[in-house]
Amino acid sequence: MSKIKRYLIYFGVILGWGVLYLVFQAFNSDKEYSYHNFTRPDNYTILRDGDVIIPATVVDHDIMSGYYVGLQLPAEYLECDGGRNGYKIRIRNEENYFILSTETGEALFYKSREEFERKLKRLGLYNDLELDYTAFKTSWKYLSNGYHRVDWDDCELADSRPNG
Numbered sequence: 001m002s003k004i005k006r007y008l009i010y011f012g013v014i015l016g017w018g019v020l021y022l023v024f025q026a027f028n029s030d031k032e033y034s035y036h037n038f039t040r041p042d043n044y045t046i047l048r049d050g051d052v053i054i055p056a057t058v059v060d061h062d063i064m065s066g067y068y069v070g071l072q073l074p075a076e077y078l079e080c081d082g083g084r085n086g087y088k089i090r091i092r093n094e095e096n097y098f099i100l101s102t103e104t105g106e107a108l109f110y111k112s113r114e115e116f117e118r119k120l121k122r123l124g125l126y127n128d129l130e131l132d133y134t135a136f137k138t139s140w141k142y143l144s145n146g147y148h149r150v151d152w153d154d155c156e157l158a159d160s161r162p163n164g
Contacts, residue, residue, distance in 0.1 A: 033068060033102055035061060042075060042089045042143045046100065053107055054098055057091055059139040060132050064125055068100040071135055072109075073143070078155040088155060091143045095136050099123070 032049050035058065046054035046061070046068055054072065061070030074096055078088045097116035099108045110116040113133075120126040 033100075035068075040089065042091055046070075048105065053105070054100060056089065057139070057143070060135040062130050064128060066101060066103050067123070067125060068098075068102065069120065069125060069129060069131070070098055071131060071133065072096040072098055073136065073139060077158040078152075079158045080150075080155040088150065090147070090150075090152070090155075091140065093140050093144070099125075 033053070034047050035044065043056045044058045045052045045056050046058060054068070054070070056075035057073050059071050059073055061068055073091045074094055076090045076092065078090055080088050094111070095113070097110040097113060099110075099116070099119060100106070108119065110119070117126060120129060
């Protein structure tokens with residue numbers, strides 16, 4: 001077989017896989033959702049078509065058939081010194097849980113692990129779930145490490161979430 005025929009076969013195979021991938025993406029219900037970090041470790045969110053659906057900060061999540069399921073430490077966006085020092089993000093040490101249906105876009109939030117797991121069992125997701133619940137403590141320890149160096153008295157809640 002000549003080199004040209006071989007390259008044409010390789011090209012055809014690659015092109016075929018590419019087309020299959022695009023078709024799969026077009027029919028994949030989870031395609032418009034993404035796990036996103038706004039360049040900061042304390043600002044992980046889940047987006048849908050560019051809009052924040054699960055706000056910061058997501059410390060662990062699992063993607064299951066038709067669902068994003070995860071753990072969240074809520075974040076506050078603050079403006080300090082009248083905006084001269086830019087925005088700050090302060091994580092609250094509150095364990096929150098979420099279940100996001102990628103089919104309907106509905107997000108359910110829980111403050112109780114028991115209620116969260118009860119709902120997961122009703123949805124048939126509990127046995128396949130892979131979440132690291134220790135992420136609450138390890139993330140809090142890491143993300144709040146420098147909080148003692150910030151004068152929070154000079155900060156107030158920002159009107160909206162900054163992009164960075």
